[in-house]
Amino acid sequence: RKEVEQDPGPFNVPEGATVAFNCTYSNSASQSFFWYRQDCRKEPKLLMSVYSSGNEDGRFTAQLNRASQYISLLIRDSKLSDSATYLCVVMGPYGQNFVFGPGTRLSVLP
Amino acid sequence: DTAVSQTPKYLVTQMGNDKSIKCEQNLGHDTMYWYKQDSKKFLKIMFSYNNKELIINETVPNRFSPKSPDKAHLNLHINSLELGDSAVYFCASSSGGSLGDQPQHFGDGTRLSIL
Numbered sequence: 001r002k003e004v005e006q007d008p009g010p011f012n013v014p015e016g017a018t019v020a021f022n023c024t025y026s027n028s029a030s031q032s033f034f035w036y037r038q039d040c041r042k043e044p045k046l047l048m049s050v051y052s053s054g055n056e057d058g059r060f061t062a063q064l065n066r067a068s069q070y071i072s073l074l075i076r077d078s079k080l081s082d083s084a085t086y087l088c089v090v091m092g093p094y095g096q097n098f099v100f101g102p103g104t105r106l107s108v109l110p
Numbered sequence: 111d112t113a114v115s116q117t118p119k120y121l122v123t124q125m126g127n128d129k130s131i132k133c134e135q136n137l138g139h140d141t142m143y144w145y146k147q148d149s150k151k152f153l154k155i156m157f158s159y160n161n162k163e164l165i166i167n168e169t170v171p172n173r174f175s176p177k178s179p180d181k182a183h184l185n186l187h188i189n190s191l192e193l194g195d196s197a198v199y200f201c202a203s204s205s206g207g208s209l210g211d212q213p214q215h216f217g218d219g220t221r222l223s224i225l
Binding site for chain 2: 045
């Protein structure tokens with residue numbers, strides 16, 4: 001089993017749609033979780049950290065389920081500018097074993 | 111006022127050459143990283159330095175040698191370049207912290223093409 005797995009994608013959705021990405025991780029000792037987005041030919045940029053209680057930032061909601069070792073990202077009212085690859089990132093304790101998932105590509109269509 | 115800057119942005123060179131990529135961060139972070147993103151877009155960590163000390167060294171050929179002269183700089187030297195080294199190399203930094211729970215900030219990437 002790979003350390004971090006994500007929905008294979010790509011996801012093609014119309015503007016205004018709600019889309020959810022899933023991510024699972026294999027190391028139960030993992031401590032920190034993030035979602036990054038990467039635009040074509042650009043560097044990854046932090047979208048949001050993922051907290052145990054779940055957290056929301058505008059149209060974006062992240063959830064963490066430690067028991068199932070599962071992270072999700074929900075995007076509501078998707079915009080054309082949301083088109084990118086979304087990367088799930090899992091970090092082990094003390095900054096060790098910082099692992100990126102393979103990413104899920106999202107295309108929001110007009 | 112770029113936070114994490116890498117040079118060069120593009121590097122085209124022949125097989126067998128030796129090249130270096132430089133990285134500097136002005137965020138005051140303690141930890142710096144090198145990642146490789148290959149043609150399949152998979153981003154994989156290569157090295158991590160904390161306060162100039164190597165803390166992560168993934169399975170990378172020893173042709174790759176990182177050097178950290180101070181905590182704001184982490185350079186990557188590559189000897190005897192091979193075709194398979196063609197990729198985008200990203201430098202990143204984070205504030206680390208005792209729990210290592212801080213996100214990373216990335217440079218723009220260096221696109222290395224081996225002829």
